[in-house]
Amino acid sequence: EIVLTQSPATLSLSPGERATLSCRASQSVGSYLAWYQQKPGQAPRLLIYDASKRATGIPARFSGSGSGTDFTLTISSLEPEDFAVYYCQQRSDWPITFGQGTRLDIK
Amino acid sequence: EVLLVESGGDLVQPGGSLRLSCAASGFTFSTYTVSWVRQAPGKGLEWVSAISGSGVSTYYADSVKGRFTISRDNSKNTLYLQMNTLRAEDTAVYYCAKDISAFDYWGQGTLVTVS
Numbered sequence: 683e684i685v686l687t688q689s690p691a692t693l694s695l696s697p698g699e700r701a702t703l704s705c706r707a708s709q710s711v712g713s714y715l716a717w718y719q720q721k722p723g724q725a726p727r728l729l730i731y732d733a734s735k736r737a738t739g740i741p742a743r744f745s746g747s748g749s750g751t752d753f754t755l756t757i758s759s760l761e762p763e764d765f766a767v768y769y770c771q772q773r774s775d776w777p778i779t780f781g782q783g784t785r786l787d788i789k
Numbered sequence: 790e791v792l793l794v795e796s797g798g799d800l801v802q803p804g805g806s807l808r809l810s811c812a813a814s815g816f817t818f819s820t821y822t823v824s825w826v827r828q829a830p831g832k833g834l835e836w837v838s839a840i841s842g843s844g845v846s847t848y849y850a851d852s853v854k855g856r857f858t859i860s861r862d863n864s865k866n867t868l869y870l871q872m873n874t875l876r877a878e879d880t881a882v883y884y885c886a887k888d889i890s891a892f893d894y895w896g897q898g899t900l901v902t903v904s
Binding site: 683716718720725726727728731732735737738769771773776777778779780781782783 | 824826833834835836839848849850851884890891892893895896897898
């Protein structure tokens with residue numbers, strides 16, 4: 683199965699700062715990579731699909747890039763509501779797999 | 790408005806069985822692949838199983854293969870997950886999710902506790 687490794691495990695930043703989250707795949711997933719945000723007690727929310735396409739209603743401060751094995755989620759200027767856990771997920775091959783998550787904390 | 794509502798979660802003993810349901814509305818259910826994704830307490834997301842729109846194709850994580858069965862009733866817009874031979878490690882919130890390029894809509898989840 684394709685293993686997704688997210689880094690860092692925890693990222694501590696202040697509102698207004700730029701956040702850069704990484705996801706590395708154990709083999710190429712092409713552009714079949716998505717990013718999700720999850721807040722405590724809530725279901726995950728789709729942010730980015732096909733590596734760089736923003737989902738409906740997602741603010742422009744969220745952007746995704748990469749292809750093959752290395753991907754990045756960037757939040758250009760953090761808002762208070764952005765502090766959450768972020769997961770990447772691949773759909774290039776079965777089984778579908780998720781990364782272990784990056785927790786974005788308020789500094 | 791797309792809605793996915795899971796039900797059926799409960800406390801069950803190891804070795805027991807449970808059937809989860811996911812009622813869908815707000816989209817043409819029969820044309821979309823749907824999945825079950827679970828999350829153990831305090832842990833990350835784990836994909837469990839998927840089924841194609843027609844129900845012909847099914848997919849499973851190795852951790853549940855042979856114990857769980859996914860199915861759907863397109864006449865009732867409902868997705869199911871039959872879970873047999875449950876283990877403590879199956880304890881999790883189980884989400885159903887609509888799949889188009891990614892999981893674009895999720896239910897609120899239903900809690901399964903095996904103890």
